[in-house]
Amino acid sequence: MDEVLKALLNIQKDIAQQKQDMIDVKENIKESKESINKNIDEKFDRIEAKTKQLEEKIEKQQNSIDFLEKQMRKKNIVFFGISESEKNYEELLNNILHIINEKMNIACPKWEIESVFRLGRNKDKIRPVVVTTTTLSRKLQILKNKRTLDNSGLYIKQDYTPAVLIKRRELQDELQRKRMSGEKVTLRYDKIVEIKSNKQQNYSREKTSSSKTTDEPRETTSNKRFMSESPDNKSIEKTLLSTEQTKQVPKRNKPQNITNFLRPAQLTIATKASTSQDHEKTPKN
Numbered sequence: 001m002d003e004v005l006k007a008l009l010n011i012q013k014d015i016a017q018q019k020q021d022m023i024d025v026k027e028n029i030k031e032s033k034e035s036i037n038k039n040i041d042e043k044f045d046r047i048e049a050k051t052k053q054l055e056e057k058i059e060k061q062q063n064s065i066d067f068l069e070k071q072m073r074k075k076n077i078v079f080f081g082i083s084e085s086e087k088n089y090e091e092l093l094n095n096i097l098h099i100i101n102e103k104m105n106i107a108c109p110k111w112e113i114e115s116v117f118r119l120g121r122n123k124d125k126i127r128p129v130v131v132t133t134t135t136l137s138r139k140l141q142i143l144k145n146k147r148t149l150d151n152s153g154l155y156i157k158q159d160y161t162p163a164v165l166i167k168r169r170e171l172q173d174e175l176q177r178k179r180m181s182g183e184k185v186t187l188r189y190d191k192i193v194e195i196k197s198n199k200q201q202n203y204s205r206e207k208t209s210s211s212k213t214t215d216e217p218r219e220t221t222s223n224k225r226f227m228s229e230s231p232d233n234k235s236i237e238k239t240l241l242s243t244e245q246t247k248q249v250p251k252r253n254k255p256q257n258i259t260n261f262l263r264p265a266q267l268t269i270a271t272k273a274s275t276s277q278d279h280e281k282t283p284k285n
Helices: 002-072 089-103 136-144 162-180 198-212 216-228 231-247 255-259 264-273 276-281
Strands: 076-080 113-118 129-133 155-158 185-188 191-194
Touching (some): 089 129, 129 136, 136 155, 162 191
Antiparallel strands (some): 076 129, 076 155, 185 191
């Protein structure tokens, strides 16, 4: 019996020891799991912060690229519908100049066109022509006269960046929906803008002009008061003027009236030929 009891006690001790070992293993696994999770979280936080920095850097670079593309296309106009009959660059340039000068009634010399080129690969469809002007004012004038190309099979548009083209394509549904609801809107660049009527524009102009002229009556009254305080000076000036008029010779054309029609080079010649008295009266350039 004693041996059996000893065996049972040993078995109980072994079971207890195994339980304790299992508990220790669980705790070790838990601690290692926590440390692993902590390390993973720290690494993930570092990766997330680095990813955020890279995203911000990419966004800044993309904004700078978009700005540069916008500046590069600032003076560009895209012509659509021009047949590809040209054989070289000069013929294409002459076709563009003919359209601008003859069909659009804009006096555009050759030097105001910086470059012209076809956009895309040569396929069955007629490729558009990108025209770069030397000045922004010339581009705006051409866009202003685009109505002259109606019913001619030709039309022109601004040269938008790919990002703006995608944005404009996405806004088409919203633009049509607002127009169907009765709103007067249009698509300008990459935004939907409300079209103001002439009455609203005139009202805004009158409002700004009225705000500028609120102080004018006070100035006139102050001037009148100042003028009324010195009647003696007026009488003296009148007497001096009358005496000078009696001494003067008969009237002749003032030289400054002629200078209004003279160019600077002609004005210098005229001033040398005039008398010393007339030279003092004429304004100096």
